[in-house]
Amino acid sequence: MFPELSRLFDAPTDAARDDAWADFIQAHHRLLIHVARSANGPRDVDAAMDAYTFILDRLRENDFRRLRAFVADGRSTFVTWLVVVAKRLCIDFARARYGRSERNAEGESGQEQMRRRLMDLTGAKLDIGTIPDPSESTPETLFDAASLRQALHEAIMDLEPRERLLLALRFEDDLTAERIARTLGMDSPFHVYRQLNRIIDKLRRRLRSPDDSNSAVEIRSTKYER
Amino acid sequence: MSDDFASAPHLTSEELAAYLDRRVDAASQARIDAHLAICPACRAELVEARLLVDSASIEHARSRGARAPHPRVWLAAAGIIAIALLPLARIVVRSRDVSVSERAAKPAPAAIEVLSPPNLAVDRAAVVFAWRPVVGASTYRLTVTDSSGTPLLTVVTKDTVHAARAIDLHRGGSYLWYVDGLTSDGRAVTSGIQSFSTAR
Numbered sequence: 001m002f003p004e005l006s007r008l009f010d011a012p013t014d015a016a017r018d019d020a021w022a023d024f025i026q027a028h029h030r031l032l033i034h035v036a037r038s039a040n041g042p043r044d045v046d047a048a049m050d051a052y053t054f055i056l057d058r059l060r061e062n063d064f065r066r067l068r069a070f071v072a073d074g075r076s077t078f079v080t081w082l083v084v085v086a087k088r089l090c091i092d093f094a095r096a097r098y099g100r101s102e103r104n105a106e107g108e109s110g111q112e113q114m115r116r117r118l119m120d121l122t123g124a125k126l127d128i129g130t131i132p133d134p135s136e137s138t139p140e141t142l143f144d145a146a147s148l149r150q151a152l153h154e155a156i157m158d159l160e161p162r163e164r165l166l167l168a169l170r171f172e173d174d175l176t177a178e179r180i181a182r183t184l185g186m187d188s189p190f191h192v193y194r195q196l197n198r199i200i201d202k203l204r205r206r207l208r209s210p211d212d213s214n215s216a217v218e219i220r221s222t223k224y225e226r
Numbered sequence: 227m228s229d230d231f232a233s234a235p236h237l238t239s240e241e242l243a244a245y246l247d248r249r250v251d252a253a254s255q256a257r258i259d260a261h262l263a264i265c266p267a268c269r270a271e272l273v274e275a276r277l278l279v280d281s282a283s284i285e286h287a288r289s290r291g292a293r294a295p296h297p298r299v300w301l302a303a304a305g306i307i308a309i310a311l312l313p314l315a316r317i318v319v320r321s322r323d324v325s326v327s328e329r330a331a332k333p334a335p336a337a338i339e340v341l342s343p344p345n346l347a348v349d350r351a352a353v354v355f356a357w358r359p360v361v362g363a364s365t366y367r368l369t370v371t372d373s374s375g376t377p378l379l380t381v382v383t384k385d386t387v388h389a390a391r392a393i394d395l396h397r398g399g400s401y402l403w404y405v406d407g408l409t410s411d412g413r414a415v416t417s418g419i420q421s422f423s424t425a426r
Contacts, residue, residue: 045416050375165260
């Protein structure tokens with residue numbers, strides 16, 4: 001248990017609790033201000049200070065409910081937890097002050113973009129170019145495109161969760177390998193490239209597998225044999 | 227990627243923090259990876275939090291590990307540096323005219339440079355706020371708060387020095403302050419949030 005938090009939770013009097021709270025602020029105010037400034041931009045000092053006081057109010061409310069949740073979980077370091085919670089509180093603060101943003105509107109288009117890029121990557125050896133132009137919109141071309149999409153979707157869902165996450169970070173969010181390595185704690189961007197290449201090869205193999213009745217090749221050859 | 231997970235709840239603060247610290251067990255890791263793979267909002271939060279944790283850890287180490295040296299240490303260090311820089315000072319004096327004209331041609335700085343109080347324990351009866359003037363700024367707004375952000379003083383001044391006589395500062399207290407300036411062409415400049423403490 002963290003001694004500074006024990007002092008807060010176990011303070012016998014209001015005065016002792018206030019003292020413990022003052023010490024807590026003394027120990028962490030720079031970190032909390034850093035988060036508040038990051039969330040509000042370096043130029044808007046007033047907003048950052050308002051966000052900072054909002055964070056402190058929320059950490060203290062309901063008898064330190066949030067801090068107690070950290071102690072009960074106990075897995076992460078306190079600094080990491082405090083940063084995550086402070087950042088979320090900054091979002092709450094911004095929502096309360098400026099209203100909810102519409103950032104989730106692009107979610108579906110991001111997934112569409114990823115599928116298209118993966119179809120390009122995995123399809124290079126599948127000779128997807130032989131499929132007639134989808135803009136012609138004949139029932140056959142639509143069927144080909146839908147079959148390939150379905151096959152790719154199923155191939156992705158057969159991957160390990162970590163592999164799906166890597167694909168999403170690279171092809172849906174368009175992050176650099178360096179950023180992905182940093183985010184996931186991987187050794188270097190080269191490790192990211194290596195893993196991505198391995199995953200794409202895996203998808204190609206899955207899509208070309210002659211034994212798999214769902215494979216795009218199988219679906220297409222069935223169609224052309226008719 | 228799959229609609230099956232579309233209704234999965236977002237990560238809790240504790241889960242995200244443990245994931246960032248790589249302190250989750252294999253089963254939790256797979257579950258969190260699977261959620262992140264289908265949740266753009268949680269992925270965006272993860273990426274932002276990673277950057278913030280890295281920079282905040284440095285900030286935290288700075289505030290916890292680096293105790294302010296005793297004033298005598300500062301004086302001794304300043305003396306040694308001054309002697310070491312004497313030859314350089316001569317060169318600077320010789321090129322002073324050029325430097326002044328170059329400085330005049332430069333645009334106003336993006337931030338206000340603060341001079342006092344230093345970021346260490348100071349005498350609570352003699353706290354003076356001072357900052358370098360900004361080219362084109364006619365008025366400044368000085369704000370002082372306690373460590374929880376409660377304002378203690380807000381003053382608008384044309385000066386670049388302000389003595390904190392009106393504030394009741396406590397011994398061993400920790401305080402925040404910042405100064406904003408408005409230039410004649412409408413640009414706002416700020417010192418950013420500064421801190422100081424008072425001697426016990």
